[in-house]
Amino acid sequence: IAFSHAGYSLGSTKNALATGIAAREFQLIRVDNNVQGEVVLAKPVREYQGRLGRFQVLDFSEVRTPGRYVIKAGELATRPFRIADEVWKETIWKVVNFFFCERCGYAVPGSHDVCHRDWQAAHGDKRIIMNGGWHDAGDLSQGLVNTGEATYAMFALAERMKIRGEDPELLAALLAEARWGLDWILKVRFEGGYRIGFAGMNIWTNGILGDADDRVREARNNPTVNYIAAAAEAIAARVLRDSDPELAARSLRLAEDDWRYAIAGQESPETWATPAYAxxxxxxxxxxxxxxxxxxxxxxxxxxxxxxxxxxxxxxxxxxxxxxxxxxxxxxxxxxxxxxxxxxxxxxxxxxxxxxxxxxxxxxxxxxxxxxxxxxxxxxxxxxxxxxxxxxxxxxxxxxxxxxxxxxxxxxxxxxxxxxxxxxxxxxxxxxxxxxxxxxxxxxxxxxxxxxxxxxxxxxxxxxxxxxxxxxxxxxxxxxxxxxxxxxVGRNPFAQSTMYGHGYDWAQLYSVSSGDIVGALPVGMQTRGASDAPYWPAQNCYVYKEVWVHPAARWLWL
Ligand SMILES: [Zn+2]
Missing domain, CATH: 1.50.10.10 (Glycosyltransferase)
Structure with missing residues (x-):
């Protein structure tokens, strides 16, 4: 029985999907504070025949009482899931944890010490140590596109939580992470709009400047990158205006600079061939x-x-x-x-x-x-x-x-x-x-x-x-x-959550550099050959099973 392991929001449609179960009827059983469980709903299993084949639909949309439930159909039962107002909140905590553990230039407890102190962004003869922000994926790359978008997503979510007066503890964690991203956006930039859109990295360098494992990446002037930076800096300025007016003012000033560079870059042929994220x-x-x-x-x-x-x-x-x-x-x-x-x-x-x-x-x-x-x-x-x-x-x-x-x-x-x-x-x-x-x-x-x-x-x-x-x-x-x-998180043909450490039956993801991280999302489901059906092999390999900050940032923004 494929169901949402995170659970179902109170007002959403709620169903689980199955194939080949013999029972004609299913029960929704409430299991909080009650070992026996209380049957709150008994309904026929609905047969569904569509383009993708035959399915059985177990619909319990009418249940809007918060609690922990299981679905039982004949001898078959799911593990517990919630129906609640804030079923996604726990995933936000976990995805924020994923970002924290992907921090570059930071001593992540249980994972690594301050890293990449010899990784440099270059523009002409100028250099900036470019550690900071978040490693991009299973490798250790870093760049403004993903760090900038993640920072924007975090501030956007934080702003909504502030307006609604939601969960101060989660808000604080989210803002701390957003500020970590913002620091990098404000740090790794050269005059004229030259930034690091993306820089590949797959080794832990020794942190000593001037020896063989130093990495130097040339900054480029890319309007896409400058727009992303401007949007993140501007929303940060708004969200931080009261709590940190100095940082907010600096962020806004640089947002205006980045915006100008983006417009200039978009209108001048010099940047049109910028290959990174064209x-x-x-x-x-x-x-x-x-x-x-x-x-x-x-x-x-x-x-x-x-x-x-x-x-x-x-x-x-x-x-x-x-x-x-x-x-x-x-x-x-x-x-x-x-x-x-x-x-x-x-x-x-x-x-x-x-x-x-x-x-x-x-x-x-x-x-x-x-x-x-x-x-x-x-x-x-x-x-x-x-x-x-x-x-x-x-x-x-x-x-x-x-x-x-x-x-x-x-x-x-x-x-x-x-x-x-x-x-x-x-x-x-x-x-x-x-x-x-x-x-x-x-x-x-x-x-x-x-x-x-x-x-x-x-x-x-x-x-x-x-x-x-x-x-x-x-x-x-x-x-x-x-x-x-x-x-x-589970209502899929594999009946498996694909967020590491959330729900049930999640598999190890391809996170070769930083270890297994709760809240990680993979690049995503793939297809086999030329087919158009979901394919999620058990083997752990890049890129489909590789952890990636990009879908994680979209998750927070949603
Ligand atoms: Zn690093």
Whole structure:
């Protein structure tokens, strides 16, 4: 019986999934303070026949009394899970723990001493010791993209918790971690917008400057990186304004600098070839909207609002508003830019939330603006797209990865593409998706090659959906966003939690440098060969089972 090991929020739909159980009826049994258990619900097991096959659905959505429960169906029973208001809170504690244990340049108890004191960022003849922030994954890499986004996510969550007066102890832990990330963002930067977007590292260096194991990484001027830095610094300035005005002021000053460098970089050919995390025009505009919106909130300066409006038009124009396919028509997904010639796809790191979060921010901040209805419509259409698309993976209701066209493979080299991409393998994967008609296919998992694992994409999309749900008070969308979290922690075909140290039956993850860490999330589930079904082998190997701060940051942001 596959169920959410973290439990179910009081108001959410609640069900567990099974196949091949003989019982016709199941019971929900409340087990707090009572060894015998109290049967609170007895219902028929519902048979479900869909595209993915035959399932049995054990639905107990009507139960809204907080407590610990088990499901029993004939001789089969689950282990206990909760129905409660704050079922996700424990995962936040654990994910914050994961970040704490991924700290670079810090003596992590039981793991390592202060590390990488001889790792340097360089710009011309200038040097900065660049330890700090968080190691990226199972290896020891570090960079602004993930450290910046994680810092932003932590401050965003902290701000919401502050407003609601929630759990001061967790808030303090979260803020301590957010400030740790912020320190690095403020430290590792050179004038002119030169930063470390990403630097690979896979050894514990000896900490002595000037010998053979020193690592030096050249900083680059990358607008994507500068937008991410600006957004994180600006939200930090807002959240820390009362508690640490000096740090808040410094953070805001640097946010304005980074924003200027991003705009200058975006408009000058010098940076266009920056290889690290090259972003599509849609993403770049969306990240620019978020950074501009944060700076507008922090400063009230009109120039940030104007830039947000300008970039918001690019985001809106990048949405595919015409339906594709006649068998299963879909519209509302995003393209790589306003020319709408290519559908936006990712397969590792996910940035799918970017356009939706950006437009939702515009809607909240500028309700009187003439473009408001365009922003709002785009957010609404995206949410409807996700709901419709997720009906293809019922009864799980997992957000599918992307729509693909059957001619896209022609853009892929015959062989030797990025991460061992080949034209034929691309085509085969697309054709294994669900046909929409007119040569369009919907794949549950991205088309990918050597690098597989979908939590970056899945949780980014879930964040986009959650942002749309909040803006529109759309409970169905919020419920669907939660289903993605439930999938990660047990309501999946493996009936296994994939967050290390949370729920039941979680497996060791690939964390070769820093040891096993409670709260770690892997790169994600993969597929086998060209198929489009979830695949989660028992063997522990990168990259799908590698721990990664990217999905962990998305988890906190959700
Ligand atoms: Zn380190």
């Amino acid at each position: 972003a599509t025009p849609m993403e770049l505009a969306a990240m620019g909207v978020l950074a501009s919106a944060e700076l507008y909130r922090a400063t009230g300066k009109q120039l940030y609002a104007e830039k947000a409006f300008e970039l918001g038009r690019i985001v809106v124009a990048s949405q595919h508003t015409n339906y594709v396919g006649w068998q299963f028509p879909l519209a509302g997904f995003f393209c790589t830019g306003p020319d709408r010639s290519n559908i936006f796809h990712q397969f590792h790191r996910g940035n799918d939330q970017a356009p939706v979060v950006a437009l939702a921010a515009l809607c909240r901040l500028f309700p009187e603006h003439q473009d408001w209805i365009r922003w709002y419509s785009a957010v609404a259409l995206y949410a409807e797209y996700q709901k419709r698309a997720a009906s293809s993976t019922e009864p799980y209701g997992v957000l599918p990865a992307y729509v693909y066209k059957d001619t896209e493979y022609l853009q892929v080299p015959e062989g030797g593409g990025l991460y061992q991409a080949t034209r034929e393998a691309f085509r085969e994967q697309v054709l294994n998706g669900m046909p929409l008609g007119d040569g369009y296919y919907l794949r549950a998992f991205p088309v990918w090659f050597a690098r597989r694992g979908n939590y970056g994409v899945l949780l980014s999309q879930a964040k986009g959906l959650a942002a749309a749900a909040q803006l529109r008070s759309d409970l169905a969308a919020a419920d669907l966003a939660q289903k993605q979290l439930q999938w990660v």
